[in-house]
Amino acid sequence: MRSLERLLRPKSIAVIGGGFWCRNVVRECRRSGFDGPLWPVHPTRQEIDGVPAFSSLGELPGIPDAVFVGVNRHAAVELIGELSRRGAGGAVCFASGFREATAELADGGDLQAALVEAAGDMPFLGPNCYGFINALDGAALWPDQHGLVAAERGVALITQSSNIAINLTMQQRALPIAYVVTAGNQAQTGLSEIGEALLQDDRVTAIGLHVEGIDDLRRFETFARKAKTAGKPVVALKVGRSEQAQGATVSHTASLAGSAAGASALFRRLGIAEVRSLPVLLETLKLAHVTGGLPDGRIASMSCSGGEASLIADTATGLNVTFPPLGKDQKAALSEALGPKVALANPLDYHTYIWNDIDAMGRTFAAMMMGDVSLGVVILDIPREDRCNADDWYKVIGAIEYAARTSGKRMTVLSSLAETMPEVFAAELMTKGIVPLCGMEEAVAAIGALAAVSGPLPEGDILLPAALTGVATLSEHEAKDQLKAFQVPVPDSLSVLGGEDAAHAAERIGFPVVLKGTGIAHKSDAGAVALDLNSPDDVLTAAARMPVTTLLVEKMVTGTIAELLVGVVLDPAHGYVLTLGAGGVLTELLKDTVSLTVPASAEEIETALKSLKIGPMLTGYRGGLACDMQAVVRAVLSVQSYVASAAVEEVEINPLLCGKDFAIAADALIRCGAVNDG
Structure with a gap:
């Protein structure tokens, strides 16, 4: 693990470049009270903003701890490499035109890879970022104005957006801010690594994240667990949507559990308070700074x-x-x-x-x-x-x-x-240990967000997403066979071709039966489901009305109390997302769902099921029969076991029929492929 100590808490700072932005870095360091050596570097200028300049890195009187590299993108790669070879503590790469600009610059991706290679083990922030402000020690590798003042302790803010970082420094809510760090492209050093480094500073009380994309899921999990152990709350504002997570629209699960649901499920699992706006982010951090977290x-x-x-x-x-x-x-x-x-x-x-x-x-x-x-x-x-x-x-x-x-x-x-x-x-209130909360909606949302993550984190690591190739949709019969092998209960069924074979199959299974057309998504909408067939003639009549001739004959499940949707979707950004909700024809109508990360424990699953609007139906609504909750939970756990052992993009059971002594998968969809090890 690279140490960011010298970069984020530098004793000496070098600033390479002579433009407006570099002059601002020199000015902000002086304005912030940085008392260590400050070394501007420029090949022709004698001074930068009144501070004597050196013509090259080789002329510096020492090896800088932190360096602001404010030159063009090609020169930045060369200078980052030289800094690494000289043993500098770290750098900020201000230049843009790297991977964020591949649509406009064909070499953007290659140049970013060259930048990472040039840096080697030396940490750097960016490219395409403003850098950071350390208000505790007066270090401001920051090329613009900011609103921070010196602090003895406070919260740390990490964001991928430099402009949002500037805006946050201008807050007038009395939130003490110790650090503001921008990550830019996260080419080498991402949110998770920055977060871990800031946790090590005893003067940091809580960490706020503005997240566009998580850099490394396992590293992010490690950071969150360390924050929980340190008693330093983490508050996150997540923006953006993942097209990959919503690319598979064949099922209800894919449409209900996209990137937003995946991010929320991940944050809940990791004890990170999620908020929806910048004002609530600031208010939640203020509450966390003073209280250290709320039990409820x-x-x-x-x-x-x-x-x-x-x-x-x-x-x-x-x-x-x-x-x-x-x-x-x-x-x-x-x-x-x-x-x-x-x-x-x-x-x-x-x-x-x-x-x-x-x-x-x-x-x-x-x-x-x-x-x-x-x-x-x-x-x-x-x-x-x-x-x-x-x-x-x-x-x-x-x-x-x-x-x-x-x-x-x-x-x-x-x-x-x-x-x-x-x-x-x-x-003044802050000095007395009283939390000043600004705005009714923001304040109440802050209290709720912080209270929602008060408990201990679940044991065990999240299941990391796999890169898949050759993804295809299994037939319903194939999907059920795979789930059955993992102890997911399914009805007795036979796959047949045409009405005559269907009628014979029904007699073998025993009436009443269900007849389904296979190879069709959303069968009910397509008229490809016939229920409660009680004779061969019923089967023949239903088969004649089917839009396809490939059919599935299935034992009819009776005594159903509630229908559930159980699905798992691979979200490349946040892991596998388990979605539980109202199933059958109510899925789209009610949109009554809750999402968890995989694997979820039996306790988490049961709590999530009871939190649904249809939860009372599972436990006996108004004195009615209750479902076998343990059977329902076992079925969900079995689905998770299947996902953990297979190259799965998506699994959906809809509906899972739940009765007083059973939980049976009446319909199943699986999209799977092969793991791309390349």
Whole structure:
């Protein structure tokens, strides 16, 4: 494993090039307070932004720890090679025109390969990236403006987008940022390796990722496990769609479990909090920085407005955030502090009777924190100080501190609008260990995201995706034979040609039977399924109506309580994705699915099944019969076993018929090929 220590925490910095961007790097290093040697390199200039320059690398008085290479792409390859031979600690390759530009430049891919070869064991970031800012040590190999200030500890941000990195540095939410690192093309050093290096800095409290594509799935898994062990939450915003993951549209599974579902399943498995926007990314990181993570989403909400109490309750719907009801002791303490006129509930509207009475406010907040909650939320919007007086609002901090001190639990101040949380006020709250959350939707989403990944990570590695060639779709009969060999229950069946053979086959199997046309996707839509046939004549009539003559005769399964979809799709970016959901004709209508990474444990599978909208049908809806949940779970585990042993692109069982003592695959589709070892 390459060490990024010298690159990310340099004692000396060289800047190669003389253009606008390189001048900015020199300027930003000086502005950030970097106190080590700073060596501009240019063949003709005497100085760069007031700092004496050297004409070549050979003239430098020492070997630089970190180098910003700000020259054209061909020269960059040569210089990276020279830096590697001289033993430099690492480099930033600013130039573009490599693999990201292969559509425009035919040599882009080859030049990137040459860059990686030239670097050898010396780590470098990029190409096509801005570099990094280390606000802890004042190192800024950064060719543009940024909004960071010196920090003693804080979160680290890693992104493939340099422009998004700049934008994130401009936040005014009082989030302390220790590092911003851009990965560019990830030609050699990717998100995972950067993340592992930043975890080693004790001053880093959490890591935020803006992800376009994961560099190395196994390495990413290792990084996530190390972060969990270190107690440093990871928060990710994933963008982009994988065409490969959605390329196979033959089945429902492929359309339901594309790249987005695969990414979400991967993040859940690895304990990474997934968010959907940059503001939520920042708020979640702020919460993680102060709390180190939340055990759950049980909160106490306090505001002096019924409108705010209702709003936060509505906003939390479906976001893994709950408001535990008040207990007897809480109500007694609240009544003593608030008097008889206030309706007691969580969320609490404490009205304005105690406004400006800091003692009563403190007792109110402390009473709310007596319950089974993990986080206290005080909704407080600061008036704009250019037009109003906010002194009375600032006094509330004392009451919040009292509640935090007496309860031993974390407290937050939540502004319903981002604009009503002044940065100076937010920064003061941070110094007191109180989390300033900006914006109702962002704040609640942040709490839910962090709480959703509180548990331990599952044991065992994820199943890595394979590169396949010669992928073909098996017939239903062939698919069921393969699954049956792995103990997936299937109905007795015979593959035949024409109606006469089908009628004879039905008599051998025993009525009632199902007749299917083979070689057809979505058979029900094509009129290629006939159910509950009870005689040879029924079979002959049904066969005559089939759109094909190749038929499958199958024993009819009776006593079905629920129908499920069970599918696995190879997602090249995120591994094998297991999708469980409502099956049969309800699949497209309900879109009731949940996705997991393979392999999922029996416990994870059962929990996922019960989380479905049709979950109550599996466990006995309104006193009805329950399905044999253990049989259902065994069938899913058997599908996973098959996937782990075969060169599979996709498996789908739809429906898996579930009854009180069975789980049987009534229809199956498999797309498989051979592993491409090249």
